[in-house]
Amino acid sequence: AQKVTQAQTEISVVEKEDVTLDCVYETRDTTYYLFWYKQPPSGELVFLIRRNSFDEQNEISGRYSWNFQKSTSSFNFTITASQVVDSAVYFCALSGNSGGYQKVTFGTGTKLQVIP
Amino acid sequence: DAGVIQSPRHEVTEMGQEVTLRCKPISGHNSLFWYRQTMMRGLELLIYFNNNVPIDDSGMPEDRFSAKMPNASFSTLKIQPSEPRDSAVYFCASQGEEQFFGPGTRLTVL
Numbered sequence: 001a002q003k004v005t006q007a008q009t010e011i012s013v014v015e016k017e018d019v020t021l022d023c024v025y026e027t028r029d030t031t032y033y034l035f036w037y038k039q040p041p042s043g044e045l046v047f048l049i050r051r052n053s054f055d056e057q058n059e060i061s062g063r064y065s066w067n068f069q070k071s072t073s074s075f076n077f078t079i080t081a082s083q084v085v086d087s088a089v090y091f092c093a094l095s096g097n098s099g100g101y102q103k104v105t106f107g108t109g110t111k112l113q114v115i116p
Numbered sequence: 117d118a119g120v121i122q123s124p125r126h127e128v129t130e131m132g133q134e135v136t137l138r139c140k141p142i143s144g145h146n147s148l149f150w151y152r153q154t155m156m157r158g159l160e161l162l163i164y165f166n167n168n169v170p171i172d173d174s175g176m177p178e179d180r181f182s183a184k185m186p187n188a189s190f191s192t193l194k195i196q197p198s199e200p201r202d203s204a205v206y207f208c209a210s211q212g213e214e215q216f217f218g219p220g221t222r223l224t225v226l
Contacts, residue, residue, distance in 0.1 A: 035215065045207060045217035091159065095215070103172065104149065104215060106159040 002027045004094050006107035013082050014115050021077040021110045023092030029053075034068065034075040035093040039109070045091070051075065082114045120218035122208050128224045134196040137221045140189055141210030149215070150183055150193050151207040159207075165191065198225045 003026040013019045025034065036048040049059065051068050059066045063080045079086055092107040121140040129135055141148050150162040163173040165185045173183070180199070185191040195202055203225050208218045 037217075043205065043222075044219050045209075047214050047216055050214050093215075103164070104161060106161075108158050 002029075002094050002096050002103065002105040004092050004105050004107035006090075006092055006110050008110045009108075010111045010113070012113045012115060015084060016081050018078060018080050019082050019112065019114075021079075021090050021092075021112065023075045023077065023107060025073050025075065025092070025094045027094060027096045029096035031096075033095040035095065035104075036066065036075075036077050037091045037093065038088045039091065040088040048077075048090075079112075082112075084114050084116050087112060087114045120208055120210050120216055122206075122218035122221050124221060125219060126222045126224075128226065129198055130226050131199055132197045133225075134194065135198045135202075135223060135225075137193040137206050137208075137223070139191045139193070139208030139218060141191070141208070142212065142216060143189065145210035145212040145216075147211040147215075148185060148191050149209040149211065150191070151209065151217075152204045153207060153220075154204045162193070162206075195223075198223075200225045 005024045008022055011019060032053045034051045038046045038048055049066055056068050056070055065078045067076045075092060089109045089111045091109045093104055095104045120142055123138045127135060146167050148165040152160045152162055160175055162175045163183045164171050168185045168188055181195055183193045193206060203223055205220045205222050207220045209215050
């Protein structure tokens with residue numbers, strides 16, 4: 001069985017602060033993928049990143065960075081110098097190979113509010 | 117590519133009516149997913165197709181829900197008869213290397 005836990009339901013930060021969104025996952029698969037999605041108030045789901053379970057290198061994309069640690073089954077997401085436009089719900093997801101096909105499990109999401 | 121296309125974007129109907137949601141995946145993607153999002157239950161996977169074949173429909177809530185994918189460029193999710201508790205945003209997503217979501221259909225059943 002797969003499980004994704006985003007323990008932080010809501011986070012509020014003041015603009016320009018750094019913020020880290022936590023994601024902990026469970027899977028029995030040896031090969032899997034981890035994702036982050038952003039859902040702004042407009043409602044669409046925007047793909048941010050996909051990480052292969054064999055690639056533990058951290059990734060940086062502008063103000064976004066991701067820390068993947070297999071030892072702790074975590075895939076945390078950090079926004080540096082947060083901006084009001086970062087206000088959204090962020091979902092972490094896991095895609096494993098269950099029974100020969102990919103099954104995607106989403107966390108419950110973390111609502112981030114960036115206060116100007 | 118225009119991304120994943122869903123129609124209609126909004127649907128308001130009365131209880132008991134049939135509702136059909138439509139999805140056009142990204143060309144070349146082999147997998148298609150239907151999700152439902154509500155405040156109470158978050159994002160739920162309803163059904164997953166691979167190469168137009170339904171692989172996992174364990175998330176389909178009950179027999180009132182059915183989904184088809186007659187070809188690689190089109191899928192439908194049908195609810196018959198609809199009930200107020202079906203009110204939600206329904207997302208279609210297609211997957212190649214990444215999973216991309218459509219804009220969603222906001223369904224309100226009165």
